[in-house]
Amino acid sequence: MVIKMSGISAKAKNFEAVTANKGFDYDHRRKINFNMGRYHQAVSKGVADYRDLELARDRAAEIRWKAIEHLETNLLRFETAARANGVKVVWATDGSEAVEAVLEVVRRHRTRLVVKSKSMVTEEIHLNSGLKKNRIEVVETDLGEYIQQLDEEPPYHIVTPAMHKSREDVAALFHRKLGTDPHASPEALTLYARYLLRDQYLQAGVGITGANFLLADTGGVCVTENEGNARMSTSFVKSHVVIAGIEKVIGSSEELDLMWPLLASKGTGQQMTAYNTIFHGPRHNLEEDGPSEMVVILLDNGRTRLLADPALRQSLYCIRCGACLNACPVYKNIGGHSYNAPYSGPIGKVISPHLLPFADFQHLSQASSLCGNCTEVCPVRIPLHQLILSNRRKAANEPQVNWVTSSQGLMWKAWSRAMQHRPLLNLLGSRTKAWFLRFFFASAWGQRRHLPSPAFQSFHQQWAKRKS
Template sequence: MSQYTSQFAQAAEAVTQNTDHRSFLQTALRGYQKVRANTQARFTDWQTARKVAAEVKWEAIENLDTHLKNLTERLEARGTKVFWATDGKEAREYILSVIQEHDAKSVVKSKTMTSEEIHLNDLLEKEGFDVVESDLGEFIVQLNHEAPYHFVFPAMHLKREEISHIFHEALGTDETYDPEELTQIARRVLRQKYLDADIGISGANFGIAETGMISITENEGNARLTTSLPKVHIALMGIEKVLPRLEDLSLFLPMLATAGTGQALTGYNSMIGGPRQEGEIDGPEEFHLVLLDNHRTRLLADPEQRDALRCIRCGACLNVCPIFKNVGGHSYGTTYQGPIGSVITPHLRGLQDWKHLSQASSLCGACTETCPVKIDLHHHLLRNRRNAMNEKPKFTERVMFGGFVSMMSRPWMYRSLTKTARIFDRLMQPLQGSWLDPFRPWRKTRSLPPVAKETFKDYWQNRQK
C-alpha cells in the first residue's frame, strides 16, 4: 500500500465521521445544483451544446501539435516569450529564473491550479519571495496554510466564522461574520499587494490558436490586476487548454460558467495576446507563457483515455460526486480532486501510487452525465483499475480471481462451495462484530447480507417436486 493510499484512507475516514462537515458541504453543493439547473435551462439545447463542445475539444486534442505551434508563433510575433516545460521542475526553474532576472521581491498570483500542480509557491517562498494569492478563496487557504479544497471553490469547506478567525490571526483584523466586510478586508490587503508586486503570475483557462491569445475567466477582477499592474506577467498553462478558434469561446465561456458555478457568464473574461504594445496605455512590459506538459503527453499517447485532456476544469464532476460529497476535497491529497482528479492523477503522478483513487468510486456515472465536454469519467476509473492490475497484479487478488474462475467453471465445485458457505455463515453468526469476525472491517461501514438459506437451484428443484 502506498503512503498516499493510507493517507487517503485515514483522511476519508475522518471526514466521513464528521457529520457536521459533511452536512455543510452537502448543503453548499445542493445550492450549486439548483442554481446550475436554472442556468442550464437557458441553453436552447444543453445536450447539443455538450456534443459540440466535446467535438471542438476532440479536434483540439487530436491536432494539439498544430494548434500549439500556431498559438506560440502568434504570441511570439507580438513579443511574448514562450517556454515549453517538460515537467514541473523545468517550469519552476524557468519561472524562478525570470523572477531573479528582474531582481523581484514580491509576486502576486491569480488563481492558477497549474501552479499548485507544480508546487510553485513552496519554491518561491523557500527562495524568500513574498508570494500572495489574490483569488479570495485561495488567499484564505494560503493564510490558513492549507491546500485548496476544491479546484474551483478553494475555501468552500470554511464557514464565515472560521474565515473571520483566520483573518484575525493572520492579519490582526477584528472578528466579523459579515461576508461583505470579510471581502473588504481581503480587498484592502490585496490592493496594496498589487501595487507592490514586481511579478504577476496567472493561469489560463484557454489558449486560442487562431489568434494567439490566452483567455482568463474569473469573478473578482483580480486576474486583470495581476496580469496588467506588475511589469512582468508570467502565465502558466497546461498544453491541453488550447482551443482552435476564437469563436469557440462563444460556447466555452458560457459553458464553463454554467457548469462551474451556475452563472450564465463569469464576471470577468480577459484575453491577453502579448505584452504591452506600442501606443497601449497599460499591460506588462514583459509577458511569458509557460506551456506545461508534466505527463500530459503520456495521457495523449493513450487513445483509450485521451479524452480526459478535454477537461476545462469546471469542477462540475466534483459537485455531483457522492464520494467527494462524503470524503471532501482534502482527502484526495491531489491538486485535482473528485472524479477528474481520480482519472488523471494516476497518469500525471504514477498509476501504482494513485490507483486507490479509482477504487474510491461508486461508478454511478453522475460525473460522466454532468461533464460538459462528455469525458467518459466513470469508465476511465474502471480502465485505471484494470491497468493497475495488469501492470502489477496483486498476489491476493490473483489468487482470489483465479479461485473464482476455477469455481465458476466447475459446477460441482460451485455447488459444494455454496453449501460450505452456508455452514460457514451459520458458524460465524455468533462472532459478528467481535475480534474473531473475519469480515469485521467490512461490517464497520456496511452490512454483509447473510448467505441465502437455499440456492436457487435447490429452490427450483423443490418447487418442481
C-alpha cells in the same frame, strides 16, 4: 461511506483512513450540502438560458475534440502567433522545468514578491513551495485561494477553493490570523482582504496566472474570473507569467463564443463570468500600463501520456468547470482533500494517476459508484465513468497487490476454486464459510459495515431438500 480498495500503496492506505473518517463527519457534510445546494440552484437557472443545451454540449465537445486531435499543429500555431505578439514561449516537460522557468523570470526581475491568481496548474506543479524554497513569497489573490493560503491548506475544489468552509469558519480564521472582528460579515472580510491585497499588487515584481484557453489563431491567453484579481495581478508587475497545460489550446478565438458562456454556466451558474480577459502580449509602446514582459510556459507534465491513449485522450477536453465534482456522490461525502491530489472528483480520478505516479493514485478509480452522473453533466461530454473503468482495467493489468500472497488474493483463489467445484463448496458448512469471510475479507469490508453471513443452508442444499 467506507471506501475499500485493493491498492496497498501508502497513499491508498491513507485514502482509506481519511475517507473512513470524512464520510462520517456530519459537520463537513452539512457545509458541503449547503454550498453545493446553492451551486445546483444557480446552475439550473444558468443552463435554463440555453435553447438547446445538448446541442451546445455537442458543439463544445467537437471544439475540444478538434483541438486535441490537432494538438501539435494548434500549439505551434499558438507559439508562432504569441511570439509575433512579443510573448516569450517556454516549453516545460514537467513541473520542475516549469518552476525553474518561473524562477528564472523572478530572479531576472530581482523581486522577492509574486502575486498569483487562481490556477490549478500551479497547484499541480507545487509552484508556491518551489518558490518559497528559494525565499520568494507568493501571495494568492483570488479570495478563495487567499483564504486557503491563510489556513495553510490546499484548495478543496477546482473552482471554489474554500467550499468546505462556512462563513463562521472564515470569520474565525481571519480573526486568528489577521485580528479582525470574530463576527465580521463576509462583506467586511472581503473588503479587508482586498485592502491588504492592494498593497501586494503594487509591491510585486511578477504576476502569475493560469489560462482558461490559449488561442491558436491570435496567440491570445484567455483568463476568466469574478474578482478582477487576475487583471490586478498583471497590471502593475514588470512581468506576467502564464502557466498553462498544453491541452488548453483551442483552434480559433471565435470558439470562445460558446466555450466562455458554457464554462461560466456549468462552473458557477452565471451567464458569463464577470471579467473575461484575452492577454495579447506585454505593454505596447503607446500603452500606459501593463507588464513590460509576458512569458507563457506550456506544460506537458504527463499530458502527452494521456494523448497517446485513444480513450484517455478525451480527458484532455476538460475545461475545469468543476461540474463533475459537484455531481459526484462520492466527492460530496469524502470532500476534496481526501484525494490528496490537485485534481479531485471524477476528473481527478481519471487524470491524477497519469499526471502523478500511477502506482500512488490508481486506487482513486476504485472510489466510484460508476453512477455516470459526472458524464451526464460534463459540458464537453467526457465519458468520465468509462475512463474511470479504463483506469481500473489498467490497474488490474499492472496490479499493485501481490495476489499470490495477499490475504485477499488467497481468498479469491480459494473462492474461484470452490465456485468451480460445487462439491468442494458443499463440504463447507455456513460457519466455516463465515470464518473464511471474517478472516480474509473483514478488514477490506470495513468496520462500519456488517459483513454478510452465509445462509445456514446454501441454495443448493435447500433445492436438493425441496426436490427430495
